[in-house]
Amino acid sequence: MSKALLYDATLCIGCKQCEGACAEQNKLPYSDAVAAEEKQSEHKFTVVLTKNEKFMRRLCMNCEEPACASVCPVAALKKTPEGPVTYNADACMGCRYCMVACPFGVPKYEWNNALTPKIRKCIMCAPRVAKGEATACASICPTGATKFGDREELLAEAKKRIHENPNNYVNHIFGESEVGGTSVFLLSSVPFAEFGYRADTVTDPLPMRTYKVLSRIPDFLPIGGILIGGVWWISHRREEVAAAEGKDHAKPEDGGAK
Numbered sequence: 264m265s266k267a268l269l270y271d272a273t274l275c276i277g278c279k280q281c282e283g284a285c286a287e288q289n290k291l292p293y294s295d296a297v298a299a300e301e302k303q304s305e306h307k308f309t310v311v312l313t314k315n316e317k318f319m320r321r322l323c324m325n326c327e328e329p330a331c332a333s334v335c336p337v338a339a340l341k342k343t344p345e346g347p348v349t350y351n352a353d354a355c356m357g358c359r360y361c362m363v364a365c366p367f368g369v370p371k372y373e374w375n376n377a378l379t380p381k382i383r384k385c386i387m388c389a390p391r392v393a394k395g396e397a398t399a400c401a402s403i404c405p406t407g408a409t410k411f412g413d414r415e416e417l418l419a420e421a422k423k424r425i426h427e428n429p430n431n432y433v434n435h436i437f438g439e440s441e442v443g444g445t446s447v448f449l450l451s452s453v454p455f456a457e458f459g460y461r462a463d464t465v466t467d468p469l470p471m472r473t474y475k476v477l478s479r480i481p482d483f484l485p486i487g488g489i490l491i492g493g494v495w496w497i498s499h500r501r502e503e504v505a506a507a508e509g510k511d512h513a514k515p516e517d518g519g520a521k
């Protein structure tokens with residue numbers, strides 16, 4: 264069964280222990296200076312934002328149909344059946360298409376790593392999830408604001424919380440329908456747009472949109488169309504081939520956390 268995270272901002276106390284646990288899990292530096300940074304970066308995969316004494320986490324949404332993976336020409340990014348969208352640094356060729364494709368601006372590039380730069384992002388603690396463990400951020404959260412569990416059960420729980428306490432929440436589970444659904448659900452008492460989540464995020468899967476756009480590229484743009492279409496075709500073809508060979512989703516890769 265696919266796993267997910269439910270973050271309920273009404274339970275969050277802004278302690279940032281999730282940030283520290285994430286850094287430890289991914290072998291990233293963490294200090295007071297890093298804790299004060301309010302944006303995701305190649306060395307900070309999740310951020311707890313504060314505004315008017317309200318909190319909100321930002322992290323990779325580990326989309327059900329990830330746009331980042333759909334444009335990757337070498338299938339370095341993959342959606343696993345367990346939920347995480349993993350990253351294989353050895354396969355990555357550094358084209359950075361994923362950074363452009365992600366609707367949430369999540370993938371970051373190691374611009375300061377001249378020798379072996381990688382894309383960095385939260386991979387929903389794929390190695391832990393593969394072993395049946397909760398993510399590091401959920402394991403350490405002292406209030407249950409970040410909860411790990413079965414995706415369908417967490418979605419039902421999120422609906423129940425809104426139904427039972429409608430005055431506590433905006434009537435929206437962010438991640439239920441955005442970009443076709445994600446493996447991270449957010450609940451909040453204030454509109455998500457206040458923390459930079461776009462209110463106009465599309466609800467159909469972005470890879471499908473990419474396909475629709477490509478199918479409408481006119482003939483007078485043959486070279487661009489062929490190039491973009493080639494990227495789309497290659498990435499999907501590789502997945503088809505991997506599936507046919509029985510390799511697909513065999514084992515979540517490490518997220519480059521070396």
Ligand code: SF4
Pocket residue numbers: 323324325326329330331332348364365366367368369370384
């Ligand atoms: S949020 Fe962005 S990086 Fe994360 S899985 Fe979705 S498209 Fe990929």
Ligand code: SF4
Pocket residue numbers: 281284285286288289308309322384385386387388398399400401
């Ligand atoms: S799931 Fe893992 S990698 Fe993602 S934010 Fe939580 S601790 Fe960090």
Ligand code: SF4
Pocket residue numbers: 274275276277278279280281282311318320403404405406407408409
């Ligand atoms: S560990 Fe839990 S309570 Fe603390 S900031 Fe993170 S989500 Fe909020």
